[in-house]
Amino acid sequence: xxxxxxxxxxxxxxxxxxxxxxxxxxxxxxxxxxxxxxxxxxxxxxxxxxxxxxxxxxxxxxxxxxxxxxxxxxxxxxxxxxxxxxxxxxxxxxxxxxxxxxxxxxxxxxxxxxxxxxxxxxxxxxxxxxxxxxxxxxxxxxxxxxxxxxxxxxxxxxxxxxxxxxxxxxxxxxxxxxxxxxxxxxxxxxxxxxxxxxxxxxxxxxxxxxxxxxxxxxxxxxxxxxxxxxxxxxxxxxxxxxxxxxxxxxxxxxxxxxxxxxxxxxxxxxxxxxxxxxxxxxxxxxxxxxxxxxxxxxxxxxxxxxxxxxxxxxxxxxxxxxxxxxxxxxxxxxxxxxxxxxxxxxxxxxxxxxxxxxxxxxxxxxxxxxxxxxxxxxxxxxxxxxxxxxxxxxxxxxxxxxxxxxxxxxxxxxxxxxxxxxxxxxxxxxxxxxxxxxxxxxxxxxxxxxxxxxxxxxxxxxxxxxxxxxxxxxxxxxxxxxxxxxxxxxxxxxxxxxxxxxxxxxxxxxxxxxxxxxxxxxxxxxxxxxxxxxxxxxxxxxxxxxxxxxxxxxxxxxxxxxxxxxxxxxxxxxxxxxxxxxxxxxxxxxxxxxxxxxxxxxxxxxxxxxxxxxxxxxxxxxxxxxxxxxxxxxxxxxxxxxxxxxxxxxxxxxxxxxxxxxxxxxxxxxxxxxxxxxxxxx
Amino acid sequence: xxxxxxxxxxxxxxxxxxxxxxxxxxxxxxxxxxxxxxxxxxxxxxxxxxxxxxxxxxxxxxxxxxxxxxxxxxxxxxxxxxxxxxxxxxxxxxxxxxxxxxxxxxxxxxxxxxxxxxxxxxxxxxxxxxxxxxxxxxxxxxxxxxxxxxxxxxxxxxxxxxxxxxxxxxxxxxxxxxxxxxxxxxxxxxxxxxxxxxxxxxxxxxxxx
Numbered sequence: 001x002x003x004x005x006x007x008x009x010x011x012x013x014x015x016x017x018x019x020x021x022x023x024x025x026x027x028x029x030x031x032x033x034x035x036x037x038x039x040x041x042x043x044x045x046x047x048x049x050x051x052x053x054x055x056x057x058x059x060x061x062x063x064x065x066x067x068x069x070x071x072x073x074x075x076x077x078x079x080x081x082x083x084x085x086x087x088x089x090x091x092x093x094x095x096x097x098x099x100x101x102x103x104x105x106x107x108x109x110x111x112x113x114x115x116x117x118x119x120x121x122x123x124x125x126x127x128x129x130x131x132x133x134x135x136x137x138x139x140x141x142x143x144x145x146x147x148x149x150x151x152x153x154x155x156x157x158x159x160x161x162x163x164x165x166x167x168x169x170x171x172x173x174x175x176x177x178x179x180x181x182x183x184x185x186x187x188x189x190x191x192x193x194x195x196x197x198x199x200x201x202x203x204x205x206x207x208x209x210x211x212x213x214x215x216x217x218x219x220x221x222x223x224x225x226x227x228x229x230x231x232x233x234x235x236x237x238x239x240x241x242x243x244x245x246x247x248x249x250x251x252x253x254x255x256x257x258x259x260x261x262x263x264x265x266x267x268x269x270x271x272x273x274x275x276x277x278x279x280x281x282x283x284x285x286x287x288x289x290x291x292x293x294x295x296x297x298x299x300x301x302x303x304x305x306x307x308x309x310x311x312x313x314x315x316x317x318x319x320x321x322x323x324x325x326x327x328x329x330x331x332x333x334x335x336x337x338x339x340x341x342x343x344x345x346x347x348x349x350x351x352x353x354x355x356x357x358x359x360x361x362x363x364x365x366x367x368x369x370x371x372x373x374x375x376x377x378x379x380x381x382x383x384x385x386x387x388x389x390x391x392x393x394x395x396x397x398x399x400x401x402x403x404x405x406x407x408x409x410x411x412x413x414x415x416x417x418x419x420x421x422x423x424x425x426x427x428x429x430x431x432x433x434x435x436x437x438x439x440x441x442x443x444x445x446x447x448x449x450x451x452x453x454x455x456x457x458x459x460x461x462x463x464x465x466x467x468x469x470x471x472x473x474x475x476x477x478x479x480x481x482x483x484x485x486x487x488x489x490x491x492x493x494x495x496x497x498x499x500x501x502x503x504x505x506x507x508x509x510x511x512x513x514x515x516x517x518x519x520x521x522x523x524x525x526x527x528x529x530x531x532x533x534x535x536x537x538x539x540x541x542x543x544x545x546x547x548x549x550x551x552x553x554x555x556x557x558x559x560x561x562x563x564x565x566x567x568x569x570x571x572x573x574x575x576x577x578x579x580x581x582x583x584x585x586x587x588x589x590x591x592x593x594x595x596x597x598x599x600x601x602x603x604x605x606x607x608x609x610x611x612x613x614x615x616x617x618x619x620x621x622x623x624x625x626x627x628x629x630x631x632x633x634x635x636x637x638x639x640x641x642x643x644x645x646x647x648x649x650x651x652x653x654x655x656x657x658x659x660x661x662x663x664x665x666x667x668x669x670x671x672x673x674x675x676x677x678x679x680x681x682x
Numbered sequence: 683x684x685x686x687x688x689x690x691x692x693x694x695x696x697x698x699x700x701x702x703x704x705x706x707x708x709x710x711x712x713x714x715x716x717x718x719x720x721x722x723x724x725x726x727x728x729x730x731x732x733x734x735x736x737x738x739x740x741x742x743x744x745x746x747x748x749x750x751x752x753x754x755x756x757x758x759x760x761x762x763x764x765x766x767x768x769x770x771x772x773x774x775x776x777x778x779x780x781x782x783x784x785x786x787x788x789x790x791x792x793x794x795x796x797x798x799x800x801x802x803x804x805x806x807x808x809x810x811x812x813x814x815x816x817x818x819x820x821x822x823x824x825x826x827x828x829x830x831x832x833x834x835x836x837x838x839x840x841x842x843x844x845x846x847x848x849x850x851x852x853x854x855x856x857x858x859x860x861x862x863x864x865x866x867x868x869x870x871x872x873x874x875x876x877x878x879x880x881x882x883x884x885x886x887x888x889x890x891x
Contacts, residue, residue, distance in 0.1 A: 164754060167755060171762045180752075
């Protein structure tokens with residue numbers, strides 16, 4: 001623990017800290033471009049110069065200098081001021097003066113630091129250099145003349161994203177950042193280089209020339225594009241969501257988000273359901289709320305509870321699912337389902353469907369067995385955490401399932417569930433790895449559970465976890481990686497078949513044979529295209545996607561940016577989404593729709609505000625009482641033992657860029673699909 | 683000014699000859715296991731020598747594959763060092779030093795002679811594929827300045843006439859022996875052998891000693 005003085009302030013910093021960190025510790029701001037806490041140290045921008053004694057009588061780069069005992073650092077001396085002036089002047093020699101047409105304007109590190117630490121004018125009268133722009137794909141717009149060669153983007157893509165495609169060619173004045181032969185940057189995390197770029201060299205393609213930062217209203221909320229529940233900031237102007245940026249959440253997404261999270265927001269403006277519709281003579285015609293409610297009430301009159309079913313989708317907030325469950329219970333329907341993909345998840349034990357290790361916990365693991373999952377496609381940010389752990393060294397990874405480039409090396413053990421059985425019985429070499437490991441992890445993906453023998457695979461995973469010491473005091477290595485943002489919340493509120501209820505296959509079967517007469521789809525689009533029979537379908541959701549096409553009544557709801565709502569991520573972390581914009585037209589928050597209809601149906605739900613609803617929710621399910629604090633779940637029996645078959649594990653997500661109604665309506669995601677295919681290079 | 687220009691005509695395939703492949707393995711074996719990326723510069727050099735003194739992209743990729751490195755990392759190295767040529771160069775690759783000592787000793791004459799005889803300037807090539815010229819920084823042989831490096835050989839003590847003679851000889855395909863073109867042996871004094879004891883004190887401070 002070195003003790004040193006920064007501008008006369010004595011600080012003690014952890015061993016291995018740099019002088020720059022010590023200065024921050026002392027509350028001194030050190031300007032920097034290339035240094036970034038989550039990337040390796042490059043030391044090439046020279047902006048962080050400070051005066052250090054003892055040491056040579058010249059300023060030194062604080063980001064690359066270890067803090068040591070008895071150092072005296074000056075961050076405010078004339079030497080430091082002059083050094084910063086000089087560095088700034090050099091940086092601006094070749095930087096164009098195009099701030100008025102630069103999208104970084106207003107949130108530009110170079111602009112800010114030039115104001116704060118720069119000189120008032122330049123002595124450079126010659127021509128500035130110009131650099132050809134590079135094609136980095138549809139997401140990243142490049143203006144390479146603005147580049148100051150901090151190499152943050154190169155380090156990010158190499159270290160965090162694990163795609164070695166970005167590099168700095170040439171030297172000195174001819175240095176240029178580019179991808180190999182100017183190919184588009186193929187990573188699900190590529191958008192993060194936009195945030196990392198301290199200047200306007202890499203900016204958001206879809207957001208180009210759209211807005212200035214000071215015009216935007218910022219709302220801090222959570223993402224629902226995957227089950228990670230990344231912390232995001234939604235920037236709106238009026239009722240338009242213009243962009244989505246990451247927020248720092250050390251335990252979830254650090255400060256990265258996936259490209260789908262960031263760029264699918266243009267889908268919020270297309271194909272929106274902005275008023276109720278009713279199918280009349282085969283065609284959907286716009287109606288008002290009263291007519292839509294009347295049509296549903298008419299259908300429900302005299303209909304027995306067991307002839308009604310409800311399926312919730314992948315992006316629903318907990319409150320609306322809770323309200324719908326209560327309404328369905330009041331109507332007497334036992335047929336509730338949240339597992340649109342048919343995952344054989346047993347809702348009885350919470351530990352059986354959570355990512356128990358937690359995302360931050362991955363960093364403590366020393367062996368990971370992935371089964372039926374492609375985390376790079378299903379949860380890119382979580383995959384980055386596995387890669388981070390792998391980079392630290394001493395991690396063994398095995399995969400049972402489809403072979404893909406996960407951005408780190410792993411042993412491909414096979415693609416059928418019987419490999420898991422062999423591991424359990426100790427007949428497989430990887431069993432030895434798990435046995436040796438101090439903190440082993442098992443990650444079951446949806447491709448392992450959404451199949452005929454899913455329950456048996458689930459039980460098999462449980463046996464592996466118990467056999468190899470994955471479950472003990474202070475460590476739970478049994479994990480389920482979900483793909484749907486609403487799934488854990490739905491399981492938590494018990495949106496699963498009640499006694500005598502049908503599961504997904506049963507509901508579809510019931511529609512085919514006419515034993516079900518009304519199906520309520522709450523944002524459930526994934527199953528809608530293959531619904532048989534002439535069952536009356538009520539679709540409540542926000543996009544005119546598959547569900548709405550099949551619907552007889554459409555109730556326009558709110559997308560995740562348009563309502564306050566709770567979401568539970570794959571770790572079981574309850575997070576609050578905050579409303580950033582208003583739903584379009586006559587669309588309303590989903591719980592309000594259900595509440596209003598319940599009154600019309602004569603089963604009035606006992607809450608008139610979101611606060612009341614949340615109180616009822618917490619009373620029924622205490623797990624929702626603690627926001628953002630996942631509590632270890634009790635290890636209870638789950639899964640149904642049985643034989644596993646030999647069908648290989650498939651893929652839970654066909655196309656990373658299009659998984660839900662919002663991303664399917666996004667033109668940007670469509671373009672990505674065209675350029676990059678379905679996700680990581682297979 | 684944007685410029686890592688690669689040759690427009692690139693070979694469709696490129697691989698090390700069996701001899702060079704064996705040599706490459708030798709070079710790689712000099713480094714500890716897992717550190718084979720250290721061999722990137724010698725391997726690029728080997729590839730360039732095999733390929734008439736320039737590196738096609740396929741050669742960069744072949745080196746990357748052999749060293750298990752990402753292609754972009756190898757390309758970074760190949761573009762960083764001026765010694766790697768990413769475009770074809772002439773049979774005689776002239777590197778003229780114009781750093782201060784050579785310049786003081788008349789490197790401008792060397793450059794002028796090359797322009798007069800061959801009609802090429804910095805980064806130029808003759809149409810017949812015989813000569814290419816690159817102006818370089820210090821070649822580290824200042825004692826015999828000015829220097830012109832032809833492929834791997836240094837030609838020293840040049841002036842306008844001697845450069846002309848050199849270029850003529852090269853043009854005939856008869857490269858003269860490398861070293862001083864003025865007939866000096868290595869870097870001996872051009873005014874004959876001298877010793878320190880024969881020197882008069884040069885500095886006023888040393889008089890009377």
